[in-house]
Structures are given as C-alpha cells and as structure tokens.
Amino acid sequence: MGVQGRIDPTAKVHASAIIDEGATIGANCDIGPLCTVGPDVKLGDGVVLKSHVVVTGDTEIGDETIVFPFSVIGEIPQDLKFSGEDTKLVIGKRNRIREHVTMNTGTAGGGYVTRVGDDGLFMAGCHVAHDAQIGDNVILVNNVAVAGHVVIEDDVIVGGLSGIHQWVRIGRGAIIGALSMVTADVLPYALVQGPRAELDGLNLVGLKRRGVARSDITALRAAFLTLKQGEGSFQDRAKRLSEETDSTFVREMVGFVMGESDRGFLTPK
Missing domain, CATH: 1.10.10 (Arc Repressor Mutant, subunit A)
Known part of the structure; x- marks a missing residue:
C-alpha cells in the first residue's frame, strides 16, 4: 500500500489498487479497483481515480480532479528523441479526464513539463502530448489529438476528432469545429472549422x-x-x-x- 504516512488516512483505497512506495495520496482521495499509482505521483486532496486508471511518471494531479477508467496519465512521451530524462506532467484542479485519455510527460526539447490548467473537460479518447501547455476551462471533445509543444489558452473548445499540429498556438476563447486539422496558430476568440481548418469568423456564441x-x-x-x-x-x-x-x-x-x-x-x- 505504500510508505506509512504518504497515504492520507482519510483516503479510500480499494484493496485491488496498487500504490507504489513514494506516492503521495492526499486527503479524501478515492482510488478505485485495479488502479496503479507510481512512486513519483502526487495526488491532491479529493482526487478520484474511478477504476483501471494508470498514473505514473513524475505526475501531479490537482485537488478534486476525477480520472475515469482506462486512462493512462504520466507515461513517457511518444517522441523518438526522448532518452529517459527527468520530465514532468502537472495537472491542475477540478479537471474531468474521461475514459481512455492519455497525457504524457514533457521532454528536454520542450521545457521538461507538460502542463494542464484547472477546470478542464477531456472527453473520451483524447491525447495530450509532450510539452503541451493547456490553459483553464479547456474542453477537448472525444478523440481530439493534441501534438507536442502545442499551447492552448484558456476557455478554448476543440471539437471531436480534431487534430492540433505540433507547435501550434490556440488563442483564448477560440472554438475549433469537429473534424478539423489545425496546422497554424488560431487567433483569440476565433471560429475555425473545416477539414483543413479555415478561419471562419469570431466565436460570437462563446463571447x-x-x-x-x-x-x-x-x-x-x-x-x-x-x-x-x-x-x-x-x-x-x-x-x-x-x-x-x-x-x-x-x-x-x-x-x-x-x-x-x-x-x-x-x-x-
């Protein structure tokens, strides 16, 4: 179950969960069946891992974030240049990370840290790659793929099955329509849609x-x-x-x- 004192006594841990030595489990966490938590993981207060969740690497998850079944959080980057350097994944508070979501740690070439803000919704099957910087109140709809080094500012919505090319920046308050491939930076408050992602006006509804x-x-x-x-x-x-x-x-x-x-x-x- 881990080192005595590293798991807060108010935390609820299912008997089938594996909590590695060194992991820090905050107050009132709920670790469900068959979850795995690695030795360098830090879970804030009230974090819920539903079941069959893997949290590994040097990963921090903020208070009251909920992670749904079969998500893999904090694995190494899908970058052939990665050579095992110490990198991190930092996730903020009150996020909802739905089924089969993957989020990777950073790389030396991207500042060593992948970062996710507060109050986000990451729907089923989303991927957040190495060194991405995701702001607050971001919604990634089902199966959105965010490539390495992407910056997504606050209050952005990305429609389902969309892809964001590496190094792209998406400005605050923008909305990306479903099935879009975004290969260039998106202005704040912009509306983008179409298979090859064309700028099509302002996100007036969001404003x-x-x-x-x-x-x-x-x-x-x-x-x-x-x-x-x-x-x-x-x-x-x-x-x-x-x-x-x-x-x-x-x-x-x-x-x-x-x-x-x-x-x-x-x-x-």
Whole structure:
C-alpha cells in the first residue's frame, strides 16, 4: 500500500489498487479497483481515480480532479528523441479526464513539463502530448489529438476528432469545429472549422455566453475585418490595430499575432 504516512488516512483505497512506495495520496482521495499509482505521483486532496486508471511518471494531479477508467496519465512521451530524462506532467484542479485519455510527460526539447490548467473537460479518447501547455476551462471533445509543444489558452473548445499540429498556438476563447486539422496558430476568440481548418469568423456564441460587452464584441468584429481586408501584410494590419484600438480584447488579439509563432497563422479568407 505504500510508505506509512504518504497515504492520507482519510483516503479510500480499494484493496485491488496498487500504490507504489513514494506516492503521495492526499486527503479524501478515492482510488478505485485495479488502479496503479507510481512512486513519483502526487495526488491532491479529493482526487478520484474511478477504476483501471494508470498514473505514473513524475505526475501531479490537482485537488478534486476525477480520472475515469482506462486512462493512462504520466507515461513517457511518444517522441523518438526522448532518452529517459527527468520530465514532468502537472495537472491542475477540478479537471474531468474521461475514459481512455492519455497525457504524457514533457521532454528536454520542450521545457521538461507538460502542463494542464484547472477546470478542464477531456472527453473520451483524447491525447495530450509532450510539452503541451493547456490553459483553464479547456474542453477537448472525444478523440481530439493534441501534438507536442502545442499551447492552448484558456476557455478554448476543440471539437471531436480534431487534430492540433505540433507547435501550434490556440488563442483564448477560440472554438475549433469537429473534424478539423489545425496546422497554424488560431487567433483569440476565433471560429475555425473545416477539414483543413479555415478561419471562419469570431466565436460570437462563446463571447456572448461569457457576458462580453457588446462594445467589445463590436470592436473585435471590426478588428477581424481589418485583419481580413486591410492593406499590407497580416502583421502590418495587426500592428496598425494595436495603435488604433482601446479595446482590451482587440489588444489581446493583436498581442497574440505579434507574439512568436512557429507555425504562422490561420488568416481570414
């Protein structure tokens, strides 16, 4: 069952679960049947492993996260360059990680850490690869594949069976339609859809649901049209917007465009 004192006395551990020595199990955790927890794992308070869950590697899971059956969390990266270096997976609080989800630790080439924020929903069959950086309130619908080094900011929804190419950044509040292959960066608050992932407007439904002021939505729509139809290069249009706008939301979009990109951008058609 592990080293005396490393498992909080309020934790509930099924008799068939295997908790390796060195693992830290927080207060009120519930470890279900046939789960396996490795020696370098740290589970926060109230974490639930339903059954048949594997948590391994140098992995931290935050308070009140629930992991559903047959998920494998913290295994080594699917990267042929990985040579056994010490890397981590850090998962935040109150996430729901559904059946058959896989999340890998980082690599030396990506900063050594794969990181998942708080309050996410990772539906059945999703994969989060090495060195990905996932924000808060992110939803990955069934069978989404997130490649290595991807950055997904807060409040993003990725539709089912979509793939995110390595090194892609997805800005805050964006929504990706189902069956999309995203190969370039996605602007904050953007709507992306189609098999080859085309930028198709703003995520107006998401903005309204979050209570964004009409004036900010109007400013974002005007900014989008400027990026789509203005003179000069995409970067030139974004730079002009930064000098002309007073909207915090537009400034965020412009800052994203002006930031470092390894993949370029999906641009308005």
